[in-house]
Amino acid sequence: MLQKIRRTAAIICFILTSLLFFDFSGILHHWLGWLAKIQFIPALLALNVGVVFMLIAMTLFFGRVYCSVICPLGVFQDFVSRVAGKRKKNRFTFSPALHWLRYGVLFLFIIAFISGLGLFVAFLEPYSIYGRIASNLIAPLYQWVNNLLAYFSERINSYSFYSVDVWIKSILTFVTSIVTLVVIAVLAWCNGRTYCNTICPVGTILGFFARYSLLKPVINPEKCNECGLCSHNCKASCIDPKAHKIDYSRCVACMDCIDRCRRKAIKYELRKKTSRVEIGISPQIVGKNSNSRRNFLSTTALFAVATTLKAQNNVDGGLAIIKDKKNPVRLTQITPAGSFGASNFTQHCTACQLCISVCPNQVLHPSNRLASLMQPEMSYERGYCRPECVRCSEVCPSGAIKAITTSDKSSIQIGHAVWIKENCVVKTDNVSCGNCARHCPVGAIHMVPDDANNKESLKIPVINTERCIGCGACENLCPSRPFSAIYVEGHERHRII
């Protein structure tokens, strides 16, 4: 029963959280946005005290149900492990906790967390790992299905579906997602919750609290015949049937053992006073672990080769060929309005890719810079930061992008436009243009005669950088290709104008 409740809740949570990464229409976030905001590390980064307190209280009460219900990566591993379990029954054995690894990783994680080393945090944090897998590897499938529906919907003259561009936003992040997916899937396939109980910092932190949880599965030694069935089915490998003991710091409260036990010797009940856990080290287990590590290394090598998917430009005979725009080299990266600037952004962002998944204008994509690797960065080759949209700020769970309104946005300067004379079509093609000025939402660009003495001469754009908000409309709509004649240089710290 308990297992069924856990499973149902986990499946619902998992699907809904995943949908956050798939839904590009922005409708679901309105209803389900909170699912991302109750994730542990994002809540911690957002200084969302209420949520952190609630999660800890929950753990103190029920054990690590967070790991088996709320955490999408945890549920994902359960899924993989379940499939593996179909092929080989009773495949787990008790293994002692790898304290040095767990606490070592946690220690490094805390150091990185405090010193604002986003990359390290992003690599280990479970929600972000899942976010990257979902948005890089699963969302494209979802979008393809959507595009197929859009294709048919177009043919029956319906407007229920519209097609979206599917593109690799960053090769590096794409490859990273594949590698992490494979590593975690292999670990889950072989050893269940290995990642959760050896690497995951959230698992370690919550495990610490779970030791003292009010409710927990307890083995009744009088009923137990030491058959070991519970232990063989414990994906956390934390039940020692001989000693009738469970390592609660690793137990994710999945309730599988309760259901498994034929003698109903395990009950989910109030903790007993003397339930102190003792763990011995068995050399046999260590060997097994190293085996999985070898597995892991070989699979990583396998995936070092990346495949590229390139959306084709549709060009008809009577139409001029349009070159793809290229991202210019920017001295300072551009971060979304609401993030206050690069330093605040990198410190808070866990690179979960949620904002990238929802950006309807294809402005956000994972960064390739070392300091902000995989964290979102803005560029305007495919679209620009449109005035009516503040979706990234609405969905960000970790406080890296604070919620803003469209009117806030119209006065936040995230960068400023720079004109490159050599690229401007007024100069190169000798035609009148002014597309940048025409589309500037804040009127920061004016067209002035190229020759000050000749009012009839072609007009060139001049930028009032004080009024420019850095939205990139000018850069995106500039006819000069592949490099625009006007581009946005980011601001270290955003200003209100």
Next chain:
Amino acid sequence: MKEKNNRNTDRRKFLKVLGSGAIASTSVFYGCKQTNNFSVGKSDAGNVPIDKMTCRITPNTGDKVSILGYGCMRWPTRPKAKGVGDVIDQDAVNKLVDYAISHGVNYFDTSPRYIMGLSEKATGIALKRHPRDKYYVATKLSTFPDDRQLRSREGSLDMYHNSFKELQVDYIDYYLLHGVGIGGMDAIKERFYDNGILDFLLEERKAGRIRNLGWSYHGDVAVFDYLLSLDIKWDFVQIQLNYVDWKHASGWNTNAEYLYGELSKRNIPVVVMEPILGGRLAKLNDYLVAQLKQRRPEDSAASWAFRFAGSFPDVLTVLSGMTYLEHLQDNIRTFSPLEQLTNEDLVFLEETAQMLLKYPTIPCTECKYCMPCPYGLDIPGVFAHYNRCINEGNIPKSIQDENYRKARRIFLIGYDRSVPKLRQANHCIGCNQCIEACPQQINIPKEMERIDTFVEQLKQGTTL
């Protein structure tokens, strides 16, 4: 919409012109088959008559020309097997031409400019498969505003001789000075006089390599009047004529009523182009379609426009750029034989035209003279989408409109579906290079800006 009313005769006079013209020309024009009985009803929808096509006879060469002429500007295309872009689907062209000829169509009008310059060759290949006396072919001395070399004497001669090669013929039945009037008097002087090319063409007519010499006209009416005032015997003239342009020509174009009247006065046969305005008179809004269907439930909206053009007795042939067999069949039915419009019908079509003008559609006929836009825009695509949304009532005027949300969604999603994002109106830089090319005198950059502003308002939800 601006009108050129100064030369308009009123409706009574128009009917008189039509009537008297019919009487005067009966001696010259008559059907190719003596079965030309106007009271005969149209045959079943599925049945396409093969020997009932109405024909007209030219006064100078005695050509028996089918009233339905094939415009070779819109041949079917398919994507290239290799690389980007489209090529003409020659098999499909052959099929269409075979079908047309076997159903009595014998006039084919092409130009070195059409379909990225591929039309002449494709038309030639298809026609070559038929006896030379079974068809009349028309082509043009085109204008390439961007290329001075092609406007020089040598360039023009090359173009002229090349047409023979492409069409695989040793004489051309109908040869036209292409698009006179675009660019005004200066342009025509530079294009046809200063280089002596007009004299050359007159010589060619004498030599028999050109059987009929004429011109196609758009734009500045001064050029039209000037050419008619010359001491040259024009065998035919091609004008834009349809029930909208009759009295309500758009932009700087001249009302067809005036043009036709002047030509008719001089007994010059008229070749009609844009009889359905590039499909706009076939794709009317629901209300107007219902009006037309009420009168003749089995006839298409397009058939009204074709019958309008054909009803004028001095019209030699009505050109239609038929991409699809179904359009060809529909038009063959309309003209096999032509059932002339009654006076009542004409009044009704004039009312239809007036109602049509109340819808602010853009008068683009998708002729693609403006293409390719150097900055990649799909100009006809943008206009077509906009016009379609107007006709279907999906241009919300106010946020209070009952169907605002639905119309907004349809407009925006449909926009992305019909025109790739990079070819939409917001990429128009206003370089104005297309303005001169448009025979409908649409101020393309201005319309693009208007549509772009409209789209922005929809996207931002700031429509009033």
